[in-house]
Amino acid sequence: MSAEQRQRAIEIRGVSRIYGEGEHRVTALSGVNLAIAENEFFTLLGPSGCGKTTLLRLIAGFDFPTDGEILLHGEDIAPLPPFKRHVNTVFQSYALFPHMTVAENISFGLQMLGRPKDEIKTRLDEMLELVHMTAMRNRQVNQISGGQQQRVALARALAPKPQVLLLDEPLSALDYKLRKEMQVELKRVQAETGITFIFVTHDQEEALTMSDRIAVMSNGEVRQVGTAREIYDQPSDRFVADFIGESNFLEGEVTTVSETSARVKLSSGVEIDASLPAGKTPSGKVTVVIRPEHASVGEPGPDHLNGTLEEAAYFGTDTHFHIRLDSGDLFTVREQNVRSVRDQHRKGERIAAHLGPSAAQILKDRS
Template sequence: MIEVIGVTKVFPGPDMDFTALGGVSLTVQDNEFFTLLGPSGCGKTTLLRVIAGFEYPTSGSVLLDGKDLLAQPPYRRPVNTVFQSYALFPHMSVAENIAFGLEMLNKPKAEIRKTVADMLDLVRMTPMADRKTSEISGGQQQRVALARALAPRPKVLLLDEPLSALDYKLRKDMQLELKRLQAETGITFIFVTHDQEEALTMSDRIAVMNAGTVRQIGSPREIYDQPSERFVADFIGETNFITADLVGVEGDGSGLVRVRLAGGVETHVQAPSSDLASAMSNGPVTLAIRPEHAILVDEPQGLLKGALENVVYFGTDTHFHVALDDGGLFVLRQQNQPGQRSDMSVGDRVGLSLGRGVGQILRD
């Protein structure tokens, strides 16, 4: 278990200091696939480098199984890194690269040979064992970097945007491969990415970061369905933001609250979290609604009404851009069915229907 407690990192600058991490606390469980997700410059890589030992935090502490990790130099931490650039040793063969960590740990020769063979097998690189690292493809280099970091059996594997250099198809394959490796080795993975789709498909839990702070931690489903604030809702997937008035809290513990929408209609939506629901006071709030959670209906049946502004065909689904009567734009996504024909055209009056509990009130 890794515990990051109140870690800050300030880089002194000539004109102004830069706060890369502004008090980050989080806990990663054993055997968890944990993702740090955020835009570039949000501090996710800095946090990874603090755990690896390449940066020393300005304040705070990092514990591994209850022991202080910061007291150890990088070469004594049972933590290995897969670098964004892979950082394979160019003067060594594939097998020599994988053996390096074991040699530095002074393992017996026979054990090194066996582990290297196992690792080559694990990442399906056995036929390439004696190749130079410059003679293999990007995807293969990626797998060697993984094998090299996994070979010493670290307690935690840190992955710094390892898939960003691969093309789309290879990236998809490697995502599955990484999940398989994590399951087979039982090692805790801390994965850094700015790709929200990657984070959603691979992670057990995600920490969404912005400007050096953690904005929300949760399972992919929680992060997607119940974003706690506007930044998270906006960064993960596509979201419509509409304003409404909070008019009442349900006392049934469902976490639902009643809001009045622009047209005067009332509906039930999610509070930022169920324990917060009872503490909320009436007044204006911002709602986040996913494009696929609203349903396009005839105008009279709609909770929200507007005119169809644009219809964009995307293959698997179609996006309907609706200009709401109160001035906002709402994007709605509908999955395409075989043989389906849309009789709606630009300029038509339409309504948007929301199921009970669809829509999430954002904090602030």
């Protein structure tokens, strides 16, 4: 079942948020449209200042949109205060109540909802179980580790069974190993609870590995929405291609167009095949994106991207070859290391980047 066919948990319609007035006017979000399906692990990905946290705060109700609607299961919640929205947040800093124990933190939401005592108790036990914190229930929250605080924050936000759970860079304060563990943990919890997760991060790897779908944001706009594979393999514009993974960008001109691909004549005169962007037939000048791992190094030739090897950086599992093309562009090739080809290429050597099939992708004209 595709995301579109499932019931929509959250729908963002034309949402803008503008701070200040006159010359101090800052547009944090402009005309954002998103539909997030029930049960989905949806990620807002972008560099700091792109508006992803603002959008999350608008959904949570800590801030209100200048324009637009936020629908939670079809009902516009944009004017409601946070305590009237069935949405909970896991804060970046956890924001656990320091004067309460682990158990008190987790039961807080249910208490505020006025649930009966025995229901709160059952739910509390369930939540402690879910995040493996049963043994810590009576600890003060400043007596537990960062990773444990993270679990308590998650349990506290999940306890009232929100329709949507918002996570604001929840893993950024953890060290690498713990972060990896919590990524798996979050996926498990999401699968077990079946709650829609909206996850904010600036970490592309985190986004790619965890999300059902990702919205890449920049300057208050959504640049592309899609699965990890769609966004990585078919970036819609230069920003997305640049932000997600590494990319080589080459300028060229379309010569002939077929159904799924086009011949592009690069500035160096070499012609390559490049696949077309979704829903657009390009013509004239275009930008072509090539992922470093979709090319390999080889002998120069008339159909290849010829140049000089500037640097070969060894990264253990693979080597990055930085090639200065004859056109002047710098082109990176990433090759897996195989024992036999070790140290074959020297700095300053004439070399070429050979493109694999469908390595090149034409971007929607944006740059």
